[in-house]
Amino acid sequence: MNVKDITNTYHFNINNNATFQILNGLTANARVGLDYKRIQRNMYQPMDTRIGLASKGYAYSGEGDQLSYLSDLTLNYSNTIGKHRLNAVGGFSHQDWQLRNYASVTTGFASDQLTYYAPQSANTVQTPIGKFEKSALNSFLARIAYSYDERFLLTLTGRTDGSSRLAAGHKWATFPSVGVGWNIHNENFMKSVSSSISNLKLRGSWGVSGNQSVPIGASQYTYTYSKYSFNQSVTTGYNLSTIGNPELGWENTAQVNIGLESGFLNNRFMLNVDLYQKRTTNLLFNRAIPDYTGFSYLQTNGGSIENRGVEFEAKAVAMQKAVTWNISANLSVNRNKVLDLGGMNDLFGPIFNASMGKNxxxxxxxxxxxxxxxxxxxxxxxxxxxxxxxxxxxxxxxxxxxxxxxxxxxxxxxxxxxxxxxxxxIMGNPYPKFTYGVTNDLSFKGLSLSVFIMGSQGNDILNxxxxxxxxxxxxxxxxxxxxxxxxxxxxxxxxxxxxxxxxxxxxxxxxxPNNTIVEDGSFIKLKTVTLSYELPARLIKGVQKLRVYVTGTNLFVITKYTGFDPEINSYGFNSMAQGFDLGSMPQIRSYSAGVTLGF
Amino acid sequence: MKTNIKASLAGIVLALTLLCVGCSLKEEIYDTPVPNQVLTKESDVPVVLYGLYGAMADIFAEGGIYLPLTNGTEIVGLGSVDAERTYKYDASSNYVKSLYSRNYKVINNANSLLENLEKISFQNTANAARYRGEVNFLRAFSYFHLVRFFGKVPIVTKSTTSSGDYSAPRSSVDDVYKLVFDGFKLASATCPQANVMSTAERGRVTKGAAQALLAEAYLTYANYLDLAKRSSEAPAYYQLAKTYADSVILSGSYQLVPKYADLFDNTKENDAYKEVIFGIQYTADASAGSLGSNGASFATFFAPANRFKVCGVAPDGLASATYGITPGYMIYTHRATTKALTARSIFGWATP
Structure with missing residues (x-):
């Protein structure tokens, strides 16, 4: 008998929108959205499988509900008087999330017939595991966008967010931002060169954003379970597992950005340059504390980190006659630096055993x-x-x-x-000196070829x-x-x-831990190549569009890295576990071919 | 009509959005116990107290007390050579670290419970005193381990909060022992004798346990004074050790089991409590195994692999003997686990 493992996902999504015209240019917009997802997984390992043999049939039934609710109410005002154009939005939004999981395992079946449909026929029921979490986010927001004569642009935004995840008295924080722009190409003095310089825009912004991504209950003292037997009878008790932090608040990131957009010869050539500096303060992190406190970590705010960087994006139409050839390329350089760790000098990353016999x-x-x-x-x-x-x-x-x-x-x-x-x-740096990507799109009549190459330079990987x-x-x-x-x-x-x-x-x-497994993770990769041919329209009667294509992804990579694939990340967004190659799935090489039909 | 429906729907949407302007951001925790909800009244205390006993048992669980108790060289990881066996370990060894951290986990939980006991109003003041005695006992028990294994350690008598500076200095050995004596003494004054306690409470701290541990602590401290060339201070503590040991012996609560081996036999557990003064409790009930409290891991790891019915190993369970150990230590490790203070050890040194 085969293993039965079936997962069903049901997803409902309802959005309602109502707009009220109050005055000319002034509208109120109310929106209510509900998103409900239900996931059920049922699995049965029959007695001729390894797990099923050991437990005489193993059935798992799990279900999870995720419900999120969004409502917002905004007032919008738009008006244009002469060369002045104004758009203002202000409002309130509320979001909440609810998550529930429940799973149980039963083992010891008389036969493989009933499987997970009849858990009551099993000999042993393992203690079911459940989870229920709720969180909410309230926001007041305002945005004013003003432009004068299509030349000067000003955007002011402010939002005040309140999160249920943070400690009472520290739930709310205000995040302002200012953006200015100057469309230089609309100035009179540019008229004489407008045939060569088609777009020239200078923009700058400053803003603060927040982060409240801490686990539910992070600001509160919580207990965990422990068992002890009194007179041979097992009793459940509680003991402390986390320290409450009544001052747990928002992490803030202040960002300054200066950018230049330019386009030449009717935007045949374009170049954008962005410079930024981000400074994150009141960092949310797990501070390691001495064992004599009875805990290992304290969820807290502290310290700051700086990210600085520059991004270039260039596009060119190299040919646009019978053959069109578009090239676009980007280059990103980012440097990050720890400025302060709440008074500490070092903060250690997550613990791995990694088969070394020691965490x-x-x-x-x-x-x-x-x-x-x-x-x-x-x-x-x-x-x-x-x-x-x-x-x-x-x-x-x-x-x-x-x-x-x-x-x-x-x-x-x-x-x-x-x-x-x-x-x-310190024996290696998981962050690249720069990353880049180049896309070439070539087409001739119905035939087109797209080639995307990407790479990363100067990053180290822990293999x-x-x-x-x-x-x-x-x-x-x-x-x-x-x-x-x-x-x-x-x-x-x-x-x-x-x-x-x-x-x-x-x-x-x-x-x-040592540097023998630290390797240079630089690479250049031929990420995708697509060749397609679109037949002339109406070649076949009734068919508007007929396109055939072949695509290959991850076709080759040039790297010194000895692992499977340098384009890895085992621990996603954990900033303290970047560049780890441990159990990560290598990017697969794939070839596909297809036909697109339009009627 | 159509526009009416449209308008009323729009009205409902508007009403729903307005409804949430006042939505609370108070965080409710549903699937995890939080102290300010589960520990507010007299009847809530036992659950948290039992949790403290559970935390104490962790000291004796796998990786906890093995290394120092067996003095390193006695542990032979079968089929391997490791740092612990060859004396190459330091504070970064998990054995050392977890012994330290698990004792302090008990201490912090005890401090927190003591503070909460102050906030709760008790109808039954005798119960309140007994709880206080038990918590003080368990805290002293952990400090007693710490001072013997690490010498000077930080004394922490308040529960940990997020506003600490986390740089407590190590206190003197004398101060730690003073805290140990005070804790056991308080428990000896407030906890009942084993022979008047109901069977269901077996495993909880008794007057005899407190007195016996007090005797052991005084004896250890007196010996420490001798070794520290402060012999003039020692006799008073030897005398105190004798006094408290005599109290246990004369209480009539304990007697020796005729056959020593019976102490280690699961099937004769009830009789063993005539001799066992304080032992870490495990269930020998195999069906309770899934509850996570069956079998002492010490017996599981150290007793020979073919040994059934050994203390702490569920009756149909098998000791695994992942580690070899000098047989002599099994005596010290007694019933159900590592550290059980028995009448035998009291009699052993009181009447040499």
């Missing part, structure tokens, strides 16, 4: 450095001779044929000729798979190794300065 962090936020840089020991080759071993710094793990760890510092900040945690240092494949240690659960590592391992003086000799130790890499 530890691999990243650090350190004042003056990018957030989430790789942190660990530095390895400088392999001890080739006993004399080298003797000359090396004191290290309980040092051995001929083993890694030579570098003595970088000591308890007093100077080299102490001992390998200790003081020798951990975490290599902890398993490169460790060359005997453990209770021996991992596999690669031929590269095995064939090039150290077997005597001078044989290898990269891969050590196999060792009988339980803990891979001596439980030391």
């Amino acid at each position: 530890q962090f691999w990243t650090i936020a350190r004042v003056g450095n990018p957030i989430g840089v790789f942190y660990g020991y530095k390895v400088d080759g392999i001890y080739q001779t006993p004399a080298e071993v003797d000359a090396g710094p004191a290290d309980p793990n040092k051995v001929q044929g083993g890694w030579k760890f570098l003595d970088i510092s000591g308890p007093d900040g100077v080299k102490d000729n001992k390998i200790t945690t003081d020798d951990m240092t 975490m798979y290599r902890i398993q494949t490169d460790a060359l240690t005997v453990t209770t659960n021996p991992p596999n190794t690669t031929r590269e590592v095995y064939n090039n391992r150290w077997t005597g003086p001078g044989t290898s300065n990269k891969y050590p000799k196999p060792l009988f130790v339980n803990n891979r890499f001596y439980q030391r």
